[in-house]
Amino acid sequence: xxxxxxxxxxxxxxxxxxxxxxxxxxxxxxxxxxxxxxxxxxxxxxxxxxxxxxxxxxxxxxxxxxxxxxxxxxxxxxxxxxxxxxxxxxxxxxxxxxxxxxxxxxxxxxxxxxxxxxxxxxxxxxxxxxxxxxxxxxxxxxxxxxxxxxxxxxxxxxxxxxxxxxxxxxxxxxxxxxxxxxxxxxxxxxxxxxxxxxxxxxxxxxxxxxxxxxxxxxxxxxxxxxxxxxxxxxxxxxxxxxxxxxxxxxxxxxxxxxxxxxxxxxxxxxxxxxxxxxxxxxxxxxxxxxxxxxxxxxxxxxxxxxxxxxxxxxxxxxxxxxxxxxxxxxxxxxxxxxxxxxxxxxxxxxxxxxxxxxxxxxxx
Ligand code: F2R
Ligand code: MG
Ligand code: MG
Numbered sequence: 001x002x003x004x005x006x007x008x009x010x011x012x013x014x015x016x017x018x019x020x021x022x023x024x025x026x027x028x029x030x031x032x033x034x035x036x037x038x039x040x041x042x043x044x045x046x047x048x049x050x051x052x053x054x055x056x057x058x059x060x061x062x063x064x065x066x067x068x069x070x071x072x073x074x075x076x077x078x079x080x081x082x083x084x085x086x087x088x089x090x091x092x093x094x095x096x097x098x099x100x101x102x103x104x105x106x107x108x109x110x111x112x113x114x115x116x117x118x119x120x121x122x123x124x125x126x127x128x129x130x131x132x133x134x135x136x137x138x139x140x141x142x143x144x145x146x147x148x149x150x151x152x153x154x155x156x157x158x159x160x161x162x163x164x165x166x167x168x169x170x171x172x173x174x175x176x177x178x179x180x181x182x183x184x185x186x187x188x189x190x191x192x193x194x195x196x197x198x199x200x201x202x203x204x205x206x207x208x209x210x211x212x213x214x215x216x217x218x219x220x221x222x223x224x225x226x227x228x229x230x231x232x233x234x235x236x237x238x239x240x241x242x243x244x245x246x247x248x249x250x251x252x253x254x255x256x257x258x259x260x261x262x263x264x265x266x267x268x269x270x271x272x273x274x275x276x277x278x279x280x281x282x283x284x285x286x287x288x289x290x291x292x293x294x295x296x297x298x299x300x301x302x303x304x305x306x307x308x309x310x311x312x313x314x315x316x317x318x319x320x321x322x323x324x325x326x327x328x329x330x331x332x333x334x335x336x337x338x339x340x341x342x343x344x345x346x347x348x349x350x351x352x353x354x355x356x357x358x359x360x361x362x363x364x
Contacts, residue, residue, distance in 0.1 A: 011199060011201060012200075014359065015355075015363075017330050017332075018330075018358060019333070019355040020303070020334040020335075020337065021355065022075070022351035022352070022354055023329055023348050023355070024325030025151050025326035026072045027329075028311075028320075028325030029068050029321065029325075030065075030066035030068050030072075032320065033066065033068070035314070036069075040312060040317065046311060048297065053344070066344055066345050067346050068347045069108045070110040071322045072322070074101070074149035075148070075149040075322075076347070076351075078152045079152040079354035079357075079358065080354065082361075091174060092128055094174060099122040100122070109318075111143045113143070114141060116135075132175050133177045135177065136178070140181060141175065142178040142180040142275050143176060144323075145176060146171065147185045147319075150185050150192075151192050152358060153171055155192075155193075155355070155359075155362065156193070156362050158193075161193070165186055165189070166225075168182075168189035168190075171185065172186075180275065180276050180277045182226065183220065183246055186226070187212065187216055187219075188284075190212055191212060191287070195327045195328070200332070203331075205288055208288065212250055212284070220246060220247055249281035252270065253285055256269065257289060263312055263313060266282065266289075270282040272313045272314055272315030272320060279323070283321075283322075284324075286306050287328050289309060290305040290306040297312075302332060304336065306325065307324060310325070
């Protein structure tokens with residue numbers, strides 16, 4: 001009996017994991033957002049969610065909750081579009097939703113350059129991918145905007161893996177035509193998907209890293225589908241083309257975990273910036289590192305710990321915490337996220353509704 005109930009606690013239901021993924025993503029965004037611009041306080045980590053709320057409490061008093069940013073606004077568009085299109089990615093519909101969402105709420109802290117693409121989606125376009133191709137003199141954006149919103153695409157059966165990779169690529173290409181922009185989206189999508197389908201009781205960190213490396217070695221290889229999409233003027237000096245940025249960082253995971261590297265070293269080696277290649281690896285690493293206790297973070301809740309760790313990395317805090325939260329939520333389920341926490345973060349109710357609708361499409 002006791003063993004059975006312990007196993008239930010260890011292995012959340014698939015529905016709970018879909019909910020955890022989208023609620024984890026919005027929570028990471030909401031909790032990380034106050035520090036995205038001003039930087040985290042000069043200390044190593046946040047001790048616990050309670051101390052985090054205490055420290056930041058005065059800043060949010062007026063609103064009584066943490067607002068979500070562009071990360072969640074765009075993630076919700078993807079989820080809604082997938083739901084309306086029965087689990088399939090419809091680029092034209094998604095572009096339209098991005099355009100409407102931006103017009104409706106432009107002050108969610110969007111990336112400086114993606115705004116012109118979002119505005120173009122409100123016009124009649126023959127090719128919805130064209131505005132993104134024109135970005136940065138044709139080299140396309142390598143911002144993390146594709147990766148920060150991709151979680152709903154990952155919430156599909158294991159048998160749909162190849163279809164999922166293509167959907168992730170297409171969802172990114174609407175705004176991010178740079179090789180590193182859409183490869184980061186694919187990596188984040190795979191990390192969420194693998195976490196969703198991993199058994200917490202038998203989880204193998206090395207196997208998880210090796211599987212992601214296997215996918216990215218294929219994506220970053222010359223002649224890969226990703227390489228074929230790349231523009232001829234996709235300049236590698238700007239962090240652009242087949243530079244192996246993802247495989248290089250994934251190969252650092254095992255040594256960093258082995259030596260239990262200091263958080264500042266992790267940020268320096270993996271990145272904590274607005275570019276996809278300098279933020280997606282940090283989010284995945286946050287999930288892996290926080291499966292076990294971290295010195296300086298007293299929280300015994302691994303999902304909470306993951307989000308606090310990701311914010312403590314500093315830099316692009318909302319986005320790294322949102323991506324880490326999506327992976328951790330897909331792994332641990334929604335239960336570790338307390339009712340208080342859910343009320344504190346704007347939009348967790350919509351995340352639950354969308355997760356349920358996606359569950360019904362793919363798994364009912
Ligand atoms: N934008 C922010 N935060 C800063 C400003 C917040 C707000 N405006 C305020 O002032 O309070 N956060 C959000 O942006 C990131 C996602 O950005 P996305 O969607 O990728 O946008 P974009 O514009 O495509 O790229 C972002 C920047 O990356 C640099 N960049 C990208 N590609 C480049 C290239 N090929 N060459 C040179 N630079 C490139 C540019 O600086 C872009 O502006 C998330 O953090 C989200 O939370
Ligand atoms: Mg944001
Ligand atoms: Mg951000």
